[in-house]
Amino acid sequence: MTGDAADRLLPDPKRPFRLIVTGGGTGGHTYPALTAVRTLQGRLAATGRALEVLWVGTADGLEARVAAAEGIEFATVATGKVRRSRNPLEIVSNIKDMGRALLGVIQARSIVSGFRPDVVLATGGYVAVPVGLAARMRRRPLVVHEQTVRLGLANRMLARAATRFAVSSESTLSLLPESVRAGAVVTGNPVRPEALSGRPERAVEALGLHGFDRSLPTVYVTGGAQGSQQINTLMYGILPWLLSHANVIHQCGAANLEGLRRDAGQLPAELAARYLLTGFVGPELPDVLALADVVISRSGAGTIAELTALGKAAVLIPLASSAGGEQEHNARHLHEAGAAVALLGNVSPDGLRQAVAPLLADPAYRADIAKRAMAHGRPDAADRLVDVVLSVASPTDGSH
Ligand SMILES: CC(=O)N[C@H]1[C@@H](OP(=O)(O)OP(=O)(O)OC[C@H]2O[C@@H](n3ccc(=O)[nH]c3=O)[C@H](O)[C@@H]2O)O[C@H](CO)[C@@H](O)[C@@H]1O
Incomplete structure (x- = not known):
């Protein structure tokens, strides 16, 4: 998509494009998110438009350090790790984690309502789950990106909530639920x-x-x-x-x-x-x-x-x-x-x-x-992912 398309999507060119990006825990989820943010920023700047970004992550994840170093506004939500176990000790941990996950969704809903993003971009990791679900609840467009050929647990949980699901490799398409596959797009994995x-x-x-x-x-x-x-x-x-x-x-x-x-x-x-x-x-x-x-x-x-x-x-x-x-x-x-x-x-x-x-x-x-x-390389993966973000962008009307 070109800058013209971005113009069409945002009737008020003076209003900054608002993006919530969420994902992290490891470099694998963090760096593609950062690359997408920078690419979007460059594309919008070329049309004289600003980008307002809020990164929602965990305080102890790599994303907190990366966002700080890049001067990106950062917010945290509670997260819970989901384990598949019958071990009684782990069941107790699971219940605690489910409580934290619920709290995370409530916090994320309030963040999404307050920030009113044009798009939410989720790149995987536990923290993406509450934020992705909150985007769905607040009816904001949600783009989910998967970096690896296998689907991460968080992305499996978010697949049906996504407006568009972006994958890095054709071979991942067959792993998506059929209803999601139809609207999925192969972008590649953004390289800085x-x-x-x-x-x-x-x-x-x-x-x-x-x-x-x-x-x-x-x-x-x-x-x-x-x-x-x-x-x-x-x-x-x-x-x-x-x-x-x-x-x-x-x-x-x-x-x-x-x-x-x-x-x-x-x-x-x-x-x-x-x-x-x-x-x-x-x-x-x-x-x-x-x-x-x-x-x-x-x-x-x-x-x-x-x-x-x-x-x-x-x-x-x-x-x-x-x-x-x-x-x-x-x-x-x-x-x-x-x-x-x-x-x-x-x-x-x-x-x-x-x-x-x-x-x-x-x-x-x-x-x-x-x-x-x-x-096999996709040096344009970040641009393709940004195309997807811009294609689903819907200006908020302030009612959320
Ligand atoms: C042990 C483990 O769980 N590995 C997973 C982790 O990999 P891990 O994060 O180790 O590996 P990746 O290959 O995905 O990324 C490593 C990144 O770090 C950079 N780099 C590496 C070394 C260095 O000295 N400097 C540097 O900058 C690389 O250039 C690359 O950009 O996440 C990937 C998902 O994205 C998965 O595919 C891997 O299975």
Whole structure:
């Protein structure tokens, strides 16, 4: 949709567009929400219109910190976790949580009535449930977005309340109730715009990678936001070999950094010069991705969205216990399309070495996988989601 469409939806161009965004708990729910907000803001600004945003989340979730850092107004509601258990102790917790969930709905109703949003955008996590239900009760348009191929519990609960249900992958459509599927739309998973515009040289400067041998390929190893002990262990099984063929940036998770630093201290100096070990890659992430020729990674939804939007050759080692096996699904799906190399089941250091070696040795093979990966990317996912938000927008008439 263009700015013209936004004009049609908001007869009074001076009146700011009002959005309630809700979702959080983890980065997976938080960052796509933030990207959608920023994209909507940009689209409205292009037509000279302001955006008023209220983020409804939990005080201890990542979304509270992100909203504060971005200067987004923030409100909290009570949330309750729903467990499926017959354990008597858990039943007591469940009753308490149901009470909190009810309180959350009452609080959310009052927030929605007070803010009078043109649209409510929910991106998953427990907190999205009361806010989504309140949107329905107050008859405000509700857009629900699912990031992963499997439906999260919160989104399953909200599916029937949604005005439009947006998913990141075609394969999720069949999991939606039939009545919801008809109006569902595949947008992809919004990738923060800066992730797509990294520059290799900036990574070298910012991270002090002056010992890297630029005639060799660079491998970025990542275990997702928390790091992965499985990937760390595999890496230390192949590290001297890997460093004799490549430069390596290894994101190991903040909690694992100290222990691995001691092991890295054993590397010969000429190999150590080509190795950067870090707990978490912060604002340099886009530049690190730009520098990487090969990525060894978990297959969480956010990472997959970035790697495919950019077109990166990747070896994927899914987290076996991810909800509904979604990481395994992501990895297998790309592997079957020749768009990544997936290592499933019990992975050995030798298995990893055999998967990585041809990617390092053969730039044409690497480029082919990268090209196929890119065919799965949706760099315009945030724009598509914003299209959906604008298409359901209904100006409030003050009667709610
Ligand atoms: C352990 C777990 O429950 N994982 C889930 C979690 O993954 P998790 O949040 O770990 O992984 P995702 O791949 O979704 O997102 C990670 C995000 O953090 C960024 N990043 C990562 C490391 C780093 O050092 N710096 C950095 O900025 C990545 O670029 C990416 O944008 O939510 C995802 C849903 O979205 C799910 O698919 C995963 O199964």
